[in-house]
Amino acid sequence: MSILLNRRLILAGALGAATAAAVPVRAVAAPAGRRRFGVTLHPYYSYVANIVGDAAEVVPIIPAGFNPHAYEPRPEDIQRIGGLDAIVLNGIGHDDFAGRMIAASAKPSLPVVESNADVPLLPAAGTAARAAGKVVNPHSFLSITNSILQVATIARELGRLDPDNAAAYAANARAYARRLRQLRADALAKLARAGNASLRVATIHGAYDYLLREFGLEVSAVVEPAHGIEPSPAQLAETIATMRKLDVQVIFSELNFPSAYVETIRRETGIRLYAFSHISHGDYAPDLFEREMARNLDTLVLAMAEAAP
């Protein structure tokens, strides 16, 4: 009997350890009175963590390591929604799974913060462009200005839900916005030394329009038919012809998605290739957005400097 009990204990322990390993997300109960705000994507974790500081807990509902482009809701992630006071969403196509998760959770009427409510959205790029601009580019978080607009909206809405901390949220949001603006100013100062601010650009993933518009740049061509899907040989040949015709100077690829077809394009066209971060990898961290965006801005400045005549 005692052996059976021990076996059960070992089994329960092993299951618990396996579950903890599979869900590397902080699930510590917040102290009494401290709100718990859910997020779906890495940049939104950074935004909300910087807005709330120690006044509330930020809970990612998707464990780190999942690609948000291909995420399928899991029961344990849906269960996590039941302990939230509100959830902050991208809401324009990058976390559309969240609505179904909330509906299936213990809190189907959970307050939702639409971060992009005040962002001037751009139409989807590449083959995702359809319905006369009604399908929008969901990557508004890959931009300093649009992140500042989202941070202001999130701080305002969380302040409404948590009035005792509203003033702190507003002050934190403004301080965070100032730091983000400084990132862009630092990048532009480097660019001023480089002396050229025009570039004909192609991107592998149609995610970077918001960022490029901050520098007055427009994407001439998007290569990838959909995120993570490689183009067919015919599409690749057409892309290479298009890039030659448009006299594209720079291709922006994506970190963490090495691919043979990107190398083919580089080899065939001789165009310089640089990689941006999509900010969807690694552990959730308050400073992740600043670190990754600083790197993206440095990459953009380097590309513009190297393309200068």
Add this chain to the structure above:
Amino acid sequence: MHHQIVRRAGAERETLWVLLAAGVILASAALAVGLRAAPDADAPLAAHLIDSRTGLTAAEQGLYADLKAAGEEIAALRRAGGRAPTPEELAAEALPPFAADPSAAARGGHSWTLAGTGDGVAYAGVSAAPELAGSLVLRLDGHGADIWLKRAAEAPPAPPEDAALTAAGWKRIVSTFTAGVTR
């Protein structure tokens, strides 16, 4: 003598039933598609409005987003300082699009001035390259910000009120929120 008529081998009747069933399925599908069709295109915007998603150049889209973000910061500076900051002060804070950086040059090289509107303030940016981005006006009152555009190297009328701006050919930029299509 017993006669029995034996029908020749064939599946005419079954074929008829299958065709009938296929017809019913097609008809109900056509009916469902007809009833659930997406609405026609939205009503066109009024003549004095322009859509940020479809009506602006890439440079104007970037400037419009920057001005929206700047509106929040200027409102906070006004509350703290009791007066509207000048464009030079905003440039010193590295606040786009007032900061004179390579981005400003690439997006039309606007020169910014401060003007009063009666119950609020306005920042007028005259473009040096209207083919890249038109001239812009950011108006702020106690309730929020609105942004106007004219594709000319032209200052707005003073004061930049709705009627005067519209009469001079300026258009107010509007943006709409569109949720994800698979939500």
